[in-house]
Amino acid sequence: MGKFSPIYLVFFLLIQGSLSAHSLWIPEGNLGWEEANSCYQSLKKEIPPGALSPNILNLDRIRMEEYAKESAEKRLASLECFREKIIKNLPDDPLAEDLGEYFKTSILSGKEKEEVYFSYEWRILLSDNRPYPLTPGEINLAKQWFESHTEIKTEITILTTEFLSEKNPKEKYSRYLDLFTGYYGSLLRERDKFLLSISVESYKSYTDALKQRKEKAE
Numbered sequence: 001m002g003k004f005s006p007i008y009l010v011f012f013l014l015i016q017g018s019l020s021a022h023s024l025w026i027p028e029g030n031l032g033w034e035e036a037n038s039c040y041q042s043l044k045k046e047i048p049p050g051a052l053s054p055n056i057l058n059l060d061r062i063r064m065e066e067y068a069k070e071s072a073e074k075r076l077a078s079l080e081c082f083r084e085k086i087i088k089n090l091p092d093d094p095l096a097e098d099l100g101e102y103f104k105t106s107i108l109s110g111k112e113k114e115e116v117y118f119s120y121e122w123r124i125l126l127s128d129n130r131p132y133p134l135t136p137g138e139i140n141l142a143k144q145w146f147e148s149h150t151e152i153k154t155e156i157t158i159l160t161t162e163f164l165s166e167k168n169p170k171e172k173y174s175r176y177l178d179l180f181t182g183y184y185g186s187l188l189r190e191r192d193k194f195l196l197s198i199s200v201e202s203y204k205s206y207t208d209a210l211k212q213r214k215e216k217a218e
Helices: 004-018 033-038 061-087 104-126 136-166 168-197 200-217
Strands: none
Touching: 033 061, 033 104, 061 136, 061 168, 104 136, 104 200, 136 168, 168 200
């Protein structure tokens, strides 16, 4: 990710929904960032900026499950690749025996940066500079979505460091796959619930703004 320009990165994140949804990312300059960069895993198909489901009463759980599982697989693949590269050059330091703790600061830095980029989407969402901005009631719904989003991403970060701390992670691959899939599925469900709970006009105004920002960035 260190090779991406700041502008491109912002809009890349907007369209993906959240970088943390699929691959380990450590910002440039932090311990392990080069290895994480070389292990970055892209989704086969971008997650669209709008809702995945047709309406709030008919959530497309099959489609969400597909995205969530692929996101989990990409996350684990990037972590396994990162572990393999890191182990080859670990310093002779007792602290480095626990990879999760050793790289915890770097991983937390990535989460913080991801939240900064997510705030760009958040500002577009709350902006009054477009037709049909959110109503006060819709803003309250947005805040609830933001809180759940933050909580789930925190759990993803904790699970990431936990995986790296495992001595034999391959033996527990299925456990981590299920947990990551569950968290990514929750991210998608909560976002769909919010987007499908606001008015048709607000929804269209917001997703159009995201698309226009992406087009300008390109």
